[in-house]
Amino acid sequence: MGLGSKSQLLSKIATNDKHGENSPYFDGWKAYDKDPFHPTKNPQGIIQMGLAENQLCFDLVEEWIRNNPKASICTPEGVNQFRDVAIFQDYHGLPEFRNAVARFMSKIRGGRVTFDPDRILMSGGATGANELIMFCLADPGDAFLVPTPYYPAFNRDLSWRTGIQIIPFHTDSSNNFKITREALEAAYNKAQQENINVKGLIITNPSNPLGCTVDTETLKSLVSFINEKSIHLVCDEIYSATVFSSPSFVSVSEVIQEMECNRDLIHIVYSLSKDMGFPGFRVGIVYSYNDGVVSCGRKMSSFGLVSSQTQHLLAAMLSDEKFMGKYLAESSRRLGKRFNIFTEGVEKVGITCLPSNAGLFCWMNLRSLLKEKTFEGEMQLWRVIINDVKLNVSPGSSFHCVEPGWFRVCFANMDEETVEIALKRIREFVGKETEKPVKVKRWQRNLRLSFSSRRFDETVMSPHGIMSPHSPIPHSPLVKAT
């Protein structure tokens, strides 16, 4: 039986490619999986800079766990709560967990806003939360507007199983990738003309991949826009506590306190994957101001409940005000320090990053190094960076950026020694061990010399996945889409 007839045995979802795995974003993961860097076992391997993970404060968390053995049900101190926690399966979630999350979300917003624990819905990470909110707000064929550049896995999370469409609208470097009302309006009007039912707008604030917070004026204009059109606004605020320098984070929840707005249209997606560095715990949250969404979403939570063991532990940790205060301050300080080490390190060889104040990554500008200022040129440079420089960074095209030459580089998923090795590799690639300003022409010559089409074919796959292996790999990149 041929593959074609075999695939007809499966559903349309199983056989379509809207999961978005056919992207260099995921191909970089596969290349890394084949040759991962290790300081002693594989010092020439690829350094993973495509993973938006926050590993900078585990020492603090581990200390808290040691000091609070009662919070874990698998310790002599906590085992007497084992039975109650093990049998708990209510899709409302443990009340103490929802209370703790509501207070934590308020704390991150400087106490300027409070959250009602009864509006907190659980889900399997922000991945599940984004899909859950789409299921509640839109039908197959309906559309959501998304500013570019955007998180590559949105294609999977928002549309693969729900059948909704993503309508990208563009931002560019001329105003530091700020969302403009004009671009939004144009995308909305075009969709209307094409008879597409636009149900909403989704943004990430702080932005992945830009690492910037959205300013209050922009947020207000977005809230006005969605009110005028009577469509929804979903704010994915998963990076809200990663802000490390001014301006500080402003949440949509604060903005709607100050303006006339139909709150039924406002929804926040959150998770502990970035702010606390716990992507493995799969703690995702939808906070909706809409009673209908709360009621339906609560029932949908059954598909992605957070384990009660995790809820139990986190209820205790997040409620420890003193610890959380210390954690948030220290995490922000360490992220800022790491950001400075990286950006100053690349500046020494003439590379700049978008000025940013949040996130676990930099948006690095390599436009001047492109052999040709096209997306093919960007892919060529990217392949050289993976194959020769041995860094897995993510090309801007995988974030649907409209300008070739931007790359997202994650800096918080490794220790300082590894960052230094990555910086050294970049400097060597530039051909300068010293700190002299880089001559771009020399870079370009190097790129031409080191790029080989054999590597392109054999090592890293094509931009559109023509050569992407679809056979299972040891660690599925879909599982690790960060």
Ligand SMILES: Cc1ncc(COP(=O)(O)O)c(C=O)c1O
């Ligand atoms: C903007 C954004 N939303 C959602 C997610 C998914 O997060 P989670 O691990 O909580 O599913 C990510 C992960 O990188 C992200 O960057």
